[in-house]
Amino acid sequence: MGCTMNNSHLPIVQSDDKNSSSPILDSESINHTNTFFQAFMDNLDTPAFCLDTEFRYTFFNQTHIQQMKNLYNADIRIGECHLNYIYIKEDRERAKQNLEKALSGEEVIVREYSGDHLLSRQYCEVHHKPMKNSDGAIIGISVLVRNITDMAFILEKLYSSEENARALINAPNESVFMMEPEGTILYVNETMASRLGYTVEEMVGKSTYHFVTPDVAMRRKTYVDELLRTKKPIHVLDERNGRVIENNLYPVLNSSGEVTRIAIYGRDVTKQKETERELRESEEKYRTVVEKTHEGIVIALGSSLVFANEAFAKMSGYSTDELIGMDYLDFVPEEKREEMVKKFETRYADDTAPHKYEFELLKKDKSLFIVEISAGLIEFKGKPADLVVMRDISPRKRAEEIQTRTISLLNQTQAITKLGGWDYNLITKEIQWTDEVYKILGAKPDFLPMDIEHAFDLYSPEDAPIIKAAYNKAVTEAIPYDIELKFFRFDGTPIWVRTIGNPVLENGQVVRVTGIIMDITERKQMESSLREVIQKLRLLTRITRHDIVNGINVINLYLEILRETEDPDERQKYIQKTLDASTILEKTIGFTQEYENLGSVSSRWLSLFSITNSAISTVSMKGVRVLIDIPVEIEIYSDPIISRVFSTLLDNSLRHGEKTSEIRIFTKEDNNNLIIFYEDNGVGIENAEKESIFKHGYGKNTGIGLFLAREILSITGMQIKETGVTGGGARFQIRVPQGVYRINPAEIRV
Incomplete structure (x- = not known):
């Protein structure tokens, strides 16, 4: 659909010279220009629109149509007032003020939040510019909108x-x-x-x-x-x-x-200036010291300090006067003094011994600071002495510690969000992954990242061409991409991923592509479950409404017959029929309690062992023994209401098994599926009834228990069927497909 505009209000460029001999555009030329302008504006990803002096639309592009739909669920039209579509009071008043400023001739640029919180709330940079005709009169306003919500998020992070x-x-x-x-x-x-x-x-x-x-x-x-x-x-x-x-x-x-x-x-810098003056006055004596004046410097004769510069005085917290005569071991923590002595003695005995190292020293207040020591031997007053130059690297160490914590936080954040980062260098062909990429792919930590072409093979056959085309556009046309695709881990497990690629340019050429890959399998499962729940609720509501209407019609019929008959026996018979129909209607209405919570809690990973035990606790077993042989580490992805499936099976065994004394629940894997078995030793189910028991209205009670059980299981793709032998007990099999169950290593008991 092209952008919609009113040609009579389009700004057409004209000469400022009223006496210009330039030919006036004919109608065909104007239409051609407008068509070109429409196509150009529709290809902009920036919302743009024009208003007349009454704030009525004279033009808007396709991007603005979508933006107003997202922010206010509005279907905008040419000639309608822009403000009438903005039903959020604060947004409307702010927009009106900005537009009025623009009408007064002011070019207005603002940054503000807009939109309904229930639909979409965006942080936008909005440019308002007055439009003038050839005479300089303001005839309207042009508006450009830039969505900078992501920038606002970054600023909030910086503020935090x-x-x-x-x-x-x-x-x-x-x-x-x-x-x-x-x-x-x-x-x-x-x-x-x-x-x-x-x-x-x-x-x-x-x-x-x-x-x-x-x-x-x-x-x-x-x-x-x-x-x-x-x-x-x-x-x-x-x-x-x-x-x-x-x-x-x-x-x-x-x-x-x-x-x-x-x-x-x-x-x-008073003391520094004084030191510089003293050094200048005795340049020959302190030449070596002057060359290293930016570092902490001491000279030790034996174990005593005979010189200390101001920088070291600041590092240590002593004055230079206090430092003269102190033992160098006074600055070394007691537990590390032996190590320091060995370093000094080794340096005296061996010229090749390391003379540069890091060490922790004590300040006057007994707090620690870390220095990088560079030591050498000199002659002082005819005797061998140590010249020690120290650089306080405590800030660097703190920065490294902060960096380490930041990297750790980044890794934890990636693990929580299941988001991994990658970087591919087109020049060197080198690719780097963050730790979370290894986890998403199921690769071992020592695995070398594969080249980009082989990485495409991990996508499903139908999605591989999509990611290849997106990547090629990023490389050749510098177009970023953000798509959701089906993917296979190294062990063959299918998952859904969101993959984002962003080209990096140098001198106008793409030299690298950086991006992220995010495991969105649970989100996709949740979306699928939600769609399934909505379908089931519609079905159950339709069934229930149908049964209630039928029940009411039956009761009305019996009441009509009662009104017309005088026979006491007949009246008594239809009174009882009315009561029976009322009882059925009551049970039907009670059925709504069974599914009113269906889908009210999002599907999630649940312990199968805990689900079955929870179901047992809701049923009075009356001496019947229940054996559960389910590994505690098995989890299934389901709505928590699934426990109602097992309580229904238990209730049916007690009601209809007649001689049930033992129930067994166990699992086994079969062709990448998990099979949950439920068995009892009751009378079993007739072959002719094995499928009918799952139909609505079937049975001796309400006729809805197993029907609802099958609907609950189908939310996440599970299936149930009865496979027992008549006279040998009931046997139900629940098939859980791949991806809907998993083994949680944290629950494995050794």
């Missing part, structure tokens, strides 16, 4: 990590704060607040210039003005009260490139 970011910002000993361009503080870390003698709460919301003297405020405003003008970071040294502060100002830009925030990182 705010506490982690706050902890990381508060961790350093440097001052960190963020402010608006005019100076209002939006965030300040605890270090800066403490240095200024305030709390974080006392500073947030106030001007940064409130906390400094007027001359300092003026100087800082100069820095800010320079940043706002250049939109580039600024690094300055700020000296006051005998301290040297290294300030780094970073602009935060919005999507339009305007500065909306300024982040400031301030570091007290």
Whole structure:
């Protein structure tokens, strides 16, 4: 179906020069242009539409038709008011405000949620632009809509990590704060607040210039003005009260490139500057130290420190004066001192011994920090000494730990969602899988990922061409794909998967394809079960309604006869018939209680052993022995109401078996199917009745028990039949097809 439009309202480009000699388009040319425009707009995957000054549709494309159907279940038409289709009050008022702004000549771009929660709720970026004729008069509004729901989801995820970011910002000993361009503080870390003698709460919301003297405020405003003008970071040294502060100002830009925030990182570098001056004054003496000034540096003569730089003082929490004369073992946890001594002694005895390693050291407050040590021998005052350069790698180790936890969380998330990721490099032909891909395929951890062509062979014969075509389009035309297909695991088990492929381009060429594969078998089974339940409920409702109507008609007939006869015997006979018909009607109505919960709980994996035991607990067995020989690890995919099937079989054995004293329930596998056997030692069932017992209305009780049992089983594709020998007891077989039962390893008992 092409897009629908009113040609009289289509914006046709005309020359601004009213005296132009350009020929006026004839009707055929206009129609040709409109046809081309319709086809072009219908191929856009972005909803687009135009409104007149009364907000009535003059044009919309096919994508907008579908969007309005999804959001508001609306069938839109040309000439109808756009706002009349938006029945959500908040959505309608917001849309009206945006359209009125556009009519006033303003180009409006908003991001907002739209749609009915019960249908579809989307987060969209909506562009409203006024349409003008050749005279410049506004004649309508053009609207483009971009669905950015996925972007909103990502932003929510980023927002959820705010506490982690706050902890990381508060961790350093440097001052960190963020402010608006005019100076209002939006965030300040605890270090800066403490240095200024305030709390974080006392500073947030106030001007940064409130906390400094007027001359300092003026100087800082100069820095800010320079940043706002250049939109580039600024690094300055700020000296006051005998301290040297290294300030780094970073602009935060919005999507339009305007500065909306300024982040400031301030570091007290007073001692660093003093050290640099001292090093410059004694350059020859401390040349080796100067070359490594960014790391923690100590010189140990024997076991005592004779030099320590400021960086190591900060790492350890001591002052440089306190460090001189300390034993290097004072920084080593007691349980690791012997190991450290061996490293020092080995280095003295063997020049080839490792001189670079990682070690945990103690701070003054006895907390631990991890350093990367690079040690070497030097001569100090004519004696051999150790020059030890240390880099604090605690932040890196924390980052690695966070990364490890993140990877673990990712793997857990993939396992829970049954979603695996993959990446295929078209240049190197290398393919990578995440752990969950191995699980979905049923591959061992040491299995090498197969090439992409062989991976296609795992799809069902009818679906393999579909995935091949989608993949080829991704490679040759950079078109991503998202499809659901039938798939076979390595052990031959059929499953349903959702597979997504996304081409990655470099210099306009596809060089990689990344994607995910998700096991959606349970979702497909649930959808199938739901469709089956709806069909069964319709059938049962139709049967019940038919029986009730028939019962009422019978009662009405008997009442008519009673009204017309005076014979006492006849009246008594029809009164009894009326009561009998009423009893049948009551049982029929009671039948609705049997299936009112059918499908109210989603089908799921259930323990067969637990199902049968649950059914036994609902029936008074009257001394009859029940033997259950079912492995506890067997699970079946079913509606929980399946326990009613076994309680019905048990009840029938007690009612009609006459001499039943023992019942046995057991299982066996047969040609990839699971067979559940139910046997009793009663009188059995006549051959002529073996199929009739499953029909509605058959039997000595309500005539609905086994009928309902068969309907319950069929929801997930199970079948039941009676195979016993007359006089030798009843024997029912329930066939459970492949994919509807499984062996749960967690339940296997050794």
